[in-house]
Amino acid sequence: MKETLFIKARELGEEIKNSEEFKGMNLAEQKANTNAELIAFSGEYEQLRHRLQELSLEDEPDKDKISEIDREMQSIKEKMLAHADMKDLSQKREAFSLLMDKVNRVLQSALLPDMAGCSGSCEGCAGC
Numbered sequence: 001m002k003e004t005l006f007i008k009a010r011e012l013g014e015e016i017k018n019s020e021e022f023k024g025m026n027l028a029e030q031k032a033n034t035n036a037e038l039i040a041f042s043g044e045y046e047q048l049r050h051r052l053q054e055l056s057l058e059d060e061p062d063k064d065k066i067s068e069i070d071r072e073m074q075s076i077k078e079k080m081l082a083h084a085d086m087k088d089l090s091q092k093r094e095a096f097s098l099l100m101d102k103v104n105r106v107l108q109s110a111l112l113p114d115m116a117g118c119s120g121s122c123e124g125c126a127g128c
Contacts, residue, residue, distance in 0.1 A: 021096040028092040
C-alpha cells in the first residue's frame with residue numbers, strides 16, 4: 001500500500017513538473033537569474049546589507065548612515081521589482097501557486113468526507 005502511495009506521489013510530481021505553470025516559472029527564474037542588470041542590483045543590495053550589518057554592530061551605530069543605507073536598499077529593491085523580468089517571474093510564481101492551491105484542494109477533498117464531490121474548482125462554490 002505504501003509503495004503505491006509513493007508511486008502516485010512521484011507521478012503527481014512529474015505531472016506538476018510537466019505543467020505549463022511550472023515550466024513557465026522555471027524559465028522566468030532562469031531569465032531573471034541570468035539578467036546582468038538584476039545581477040548587478042542584487043550585488044549592490046548585498047553589499048549594502050553587509051555594510052548595514054557592520055554598522056549595526058558598532059558600539060555607537062551611526063543612525064543617519066544606517067537610515068541612508070536603508071533608503072538605498074529600498075530604492076534598489078524597488079528597481080528590481082519594477083524590472084520586466086522580475087515582474088514576469090512574480091506573475092509566473094503566482095500562476096504556479098494557484099495551480100498548487102488547486103491540487104491541494106483536490107487532495108483535501110479526497111481526504112475529507114464532507115468535501116466529497118469537490119472538483120477543486122472554487123467557481124460557484126460557497127466555500128470549504
